[in-house]
Structure formats: C-alpha cells, structure tokens
Amino acid sequence: xxxxxxxxxxxxxxxxxxxxxxxxxxxxxxxxxxxxxxxxxxxxxxxxxxxxxxxxxxxxxxxxxxxxxxxxxxxxxxxxxxxxxxxxxxxxxxxxxxxxxxxxxxxxxxxxxxxxxxxxxxxxxxxxxxxxxxxxxxxxxxxxxxxxxxxxxxxxxxxxxxxxxxxxxxxxxxxxxxxxxxxxxxxxxxxxxxxxxxxxxxxxxxxxxxxxxxxxxxxxxxxxxxxxxxxxxxxxxxxxxxxxxxxxxxxx
Amino acid sequence: xxxxxxxxxxxxxxxxxxxxxxxxxxxxxxxxxxxxxxxxxxxxxxxxxxxxxxxxxxxxxxxxxxxxxxxxxxxxxxxxxxxxxxxxxxxxxxxxxxxxxxxxxxxxxxxxxxxxxxxxxxxxxxxxxxxxxxxxxxxxxxxxxxxxxxxxxxxxxxxxxxxxxxxxxxxxxxxxxxxxxxxxxxxxxxxxxxxxxxxxxxxxxxxxxxxxxxxxxxxxxxxxxxxxxxxxxxxxxxxxxxxxxxxxxxxx
DNA sequence: AAAAGCTTTCCGCCATCGTCGGACGCTGAA
DNA sequence: TTCAGCGTCCGACGATGGCGGAAAGCTTTT
Numbered sequence: 001x002x003x004x005x006x007x008x009x010x011x012x013x014x015x016x017x018x019x020x021x022x023x024x025x026x027x028x029x030x031x032x033x034x035x036x037x038x039x040x041x042x043x044x045x046x047x048x049x050x051x052x053x054x055x056x057x058x059x060x061x062x063x064x065x066x067x068x069x070x071x072x073x074x075x076x077x078x079x080x081x082x083x084x085x086x087x088x089x090x091x092x093x094x095x096x097x098x099x100x101x102x103x104x105x106x107x108x109x110x111x112x113x114x115x116x117x118x119x120x121x122x123x124x125x126x127x128x129x130x131x132x133x134x135x136x137x138x139x140x141x142x143x144x145x146x147x148x149x150x151x152x153x154x155x156x157x158x159x160x161x162x163x164x165x166x167x168x169x170x171x172x173x174x175x176x177x178x179x180x181x182x183x184x185x186x187x188x189x190x191x192x193x194x195x196x197x198x199x200x201x202x203x204x205x206x207x208x209x210x211x212x213x214x215x216x217x218x219x220x221x222x223x224x225x226x227x228x229x230x231x232x233x234x235x236x237x238x239x240x241x242x243x244x245x246x247x248x249x250x251x252x
Numbered sequence: 253x254x255x256x257x258x259x260x261x262x263x264x265x266x267x268x269x270x271x272x273x274x275x276x277x278x279x280x281x282x283x284x285x286x287x288x289x290x291x292x293x294x295x296x297x298x299x300x301x302x303x304x305x306x307x308x309x310x311x312x313x314x315x316x317x318x319x320x321x322x323x324x325x326x327x328x329x330x331x332x333x334x335x336x337x338x339x340x341x342x343x344x345x346x347x348x349x350x351x352x353x354x355x356x357x358x359x360x361x362x363x364x365x366x367x368x369x370x371x372x373x374x375x376x377x378x379x380x381x382x383x384x385x386x387x388x389x390x391x392x393x394x395x396x397x398x399x400x401x402x403x404x405x406x407x408x409x410x411x412x413x414x415x416x417x418x419x420x421x422x423x424x425x426x427x428x429x430x431x432x433x434x435x436x437x438x439x440x441x442x443x444x445x446x447x448x449x450x451x452x453x454x455x456x457x458x459x460x461x462x463x464x465x466x467x468x469x470x471x472x473x474x475x476x477x478x479x480x481x482x483x484x485x486x487x488x489x490x491x492x493x494x495x496x497x498x499x500x501x502x503x504x
Numbered sequence: 505a506a507a508a509g510c511t512t513t514c515c516g517c518c519a520t521c522g523t524c525g526g527a528c529g530c531t532g533a534a
Numbered sequence: 535t536t537c538a539g540c541g542t543c544c545g546a547c548g549a550t551g552g553c554g555g556a557a558a559g560c561t562t563t564t
Contacts, residue, residue: 005299009261021326038524047257053359064327066363069381072324074273075316107305111318129321
C-alpha cells in the first residue's frame, strides 16, 4: 500500500472500539492485554475517544457510546431499499411468525440491514449491522446468484470461503453450482449453514437489469421450517414481498 | 489535558466522518475545503477509513458505511431502559397517533435513543442517536429536573445554554425555576423551544431514588396539541407509560 | 484536438506527535 | 502494613502522520 495509508493510530483506535463492542465494555489493562499493546498507549486512545464522546466511561470501564447510533442510522437511511423494504419485512415477520431479515452487500460481506421479530421468533444472536460471509446465508447466496460471475469471483478472492458450521460450503466450484440452482429457482435455502438448527428461505431484490441490490428472508427453527411450509408457503410469501419491494423501488 | 491525548489523527478522522454524515457523502476536495486541510491529508484519512470499511466509496464520493450500525446497535442495546421502554413507546405512538420518543443523557447531552411514529405523525428531522442540549426539549428538562442540582450545574458549565429558537430558555436562573415547576408537576412541556410549531409532553423515568435515568415523550404539531388533550389526556398517558417502565425496570 | 481546470492520487521529506517504558498513586485483599 | 493489580501520568525517542508538490485522470471549453 502506497504513501501513508493506513494511518496506524486510526486503525488502533478502531480495533479498540470493536473490541469494546465485542466485550461489551472493558478496562484499560484488559484491552491492552487483548490487543497486545502497552497500557499507556491504550490509555491514550481510550482517553481520546472518551473526550470525543465516542466512548463513555462508567467507573473504570469503557463502553461504546450512542454517538455511533447516529452514524449507523444515517448509513442505513441512505439506502433506499431499507425504507421501502422495512414495512414488507415487518409484515413478513408478522404473517410467518418467524424472523424476517433484510441484507445488503457491502465490501464483499453480507450486512443485516434490518430485522423484525415475529410473534413466534426464537432468540438469535443475529443483530442489526452484523456482517457475515455471503455464502453462509440464504440471503447472501441469492445476492451472489444475481451478480455477474466476475464480481462474485472478486468477492471470493477477497474473503475466501471460511467454514462456519460443518454444512457450510467451502468449495468454489460447488458454490457456483449452488448459485446456478438458486438463480434458476428464484430463491435460496439455507439449511443450518450458519446457525445450527436454523433454516432460512431468501429471495433477491433486483434492479431492472436483474442485478441484486439486496435480499430478504424468513428464518426459523428446523422443526417449524419443513415440508410444504418450507418448500412452498414461505417461498411464495417471500417472493411476493420481494416483488412488491422491487416495484416500489423502481417507482420512487 | 495532560500527556498525549487527544491523539490528533484520531480526532481528524472522526471530524471527517461526522462531516460525511452531515453532508451525506462527499469527495476528497470538498471535505478538504470544509475542514481546511490539505487534500493529501484528507485523502490519507479517507483511504484508511475506506480500507478499514468504515467508509464506502461510490465513484468518487465517500459515505459512512453500515459498519457503524453494529456499533450503534450495541451501544443502544446495552441500555436496559431501551429494551423495556421500546414496546411502551410503540404503544404511545399508536394510541396518540403522534411521535413518541425515548431520551437518555450522555456526556451532558440529550440523546434520542428510540422513536416511534404514530399513524398521524408529521415529518420531522429528529432521528435516532440525535443529540440536543437538554434544556431545549421537554425530555431533557424532565431529566434535569430529577437530577441533583450540582450535576445539572456541571452540565450547564460544560455546554452552556445555546439559543435554538427564540423561545429557548437561555437564562440559568430561569431554567432552575422551570425545573422546579417540572419536578413539582411530575412532567414537562416544550412549546416550540426546539422546533417551530411543535409541542411536546415528557415524563421522567427514575430509579428507586428518584434519579432520572431517561425520559419519554409524545410530540406533535401545535394545532393538535392543545386544550384538554395537551393538559390532561396526553400527560396522563405518558405518566402511565413511564410508570410501567419504571416498575419493569426494577423487577428485571 | 489541444488545452485548461477540475478532480483524485501519488511521492517523499521533515517536524511532529504517537508510542511505550517506567514511575506514581489509588484501592482492596491478605 | 504490605502487596498486587489497576488506572494514570510523564518524558524521551524515532517512527509516522502531515503536507507541499507533482502526476495522472476526467470533463469541459475554445
């Protein structure tokens, strides 16, 4: 990489912020230990970020502050597809009873832009803004299936095919076969490829050229996602919703 | 301000990020001009942040990325009061038809943690994560009214009393008089003090010692917020909701 | 088509400032 | 009282972030 970038100090600060997010707060020495940096250095960063109000200090523990809420909200609101899909997602969650999700691709990763819990939804670790490798979710697969091959190749070059559970696809050729199926079928399945016991159905949201902008899905426990419901009812609902979103997207 | 903090490079990066948020995206030279920094410097920062995936580049325009969504979501979810108050806020919005809000105090500022739009709600610039001086909203006033005097003084020392509209309170003594009233009454009003044409009623959420943790409110256009509705109905609804939240907070 | 005027990007030097070892002070446990 | 573990502070060194300048694209202008 040429020139001065990346600016190391900035990189360190963000590493530290992400760590605090993961740990849900920590003190100076714990952070120092985990990042393998001197406490004094860590202290400088934490103090700076606290002064700038991106962290808040409760006792001797630092936490990420709600300052990020404003940034995140802005980043999300910028996406037209979010505003348009939100009511549809809510409805999907309501009628299916399960979790309904909206995903976009950013920097080659799948990002959960929005999620809605239906009345029967199980507890899940998935949260807004969460990033996952595309091929590990039905959402991501429908997105890749509706992107040009060379773009998908570029993403794979960048991020590889990390195994997440033992059913995750880790072979490039196999993946392209699956994507072919998905494209033909019009929607994608995920059978415990990211989270054990969970199944998922997802449909793409494409623009007028068939280029995938986003994807929406319904996911629930294997016990409820089976037979007709899994192969017909839910896919049908999702495809209908996706279509509504697509139409509203073009006329706005 | 001892030692090395604040780390300037970090500070610059965040200034730049906030600017991009405000402008909803910009190119190198525009940012450079606004921050009065050389384009080369700005370029270094933007590139770093893009590499770290906190910004995304669309053509020659940089935007804040959804990476912040995850951070913001975490910051908010940490607050017990958020999870507990959310359904109440939704209900308030539904029954009143207007906007319902949840605010907390952080770094001496009022932060909109959550908002819900009722069926008749007007369009507003208020968004999640937005920060405002406490005394400019009914929300903030109920929070201050239920905090020890010296804590309020400290906040005022830090942030002053900036005028926002011509009805904003700008005198310290006057403010304390108002806070006294608010404390006595149990809830606060805001009559166009932050946004022209908007009125607002807010009640505090306090802990067992009467210390304000947060506040919730309903806000709507002056034309609908008047007479009995303004002086009785809405306050009653809000107080009821606040009470529900307080009870649920202590038993959890 | 050439040239001017805008970008973004690259390069490399110089002084700054981020880094880090170490000392200090606090708190709570033994 | 001592000790361990923590957050905080200090100061010196040298890496590195800042920035001027130049180059490389892109449009627009003439």
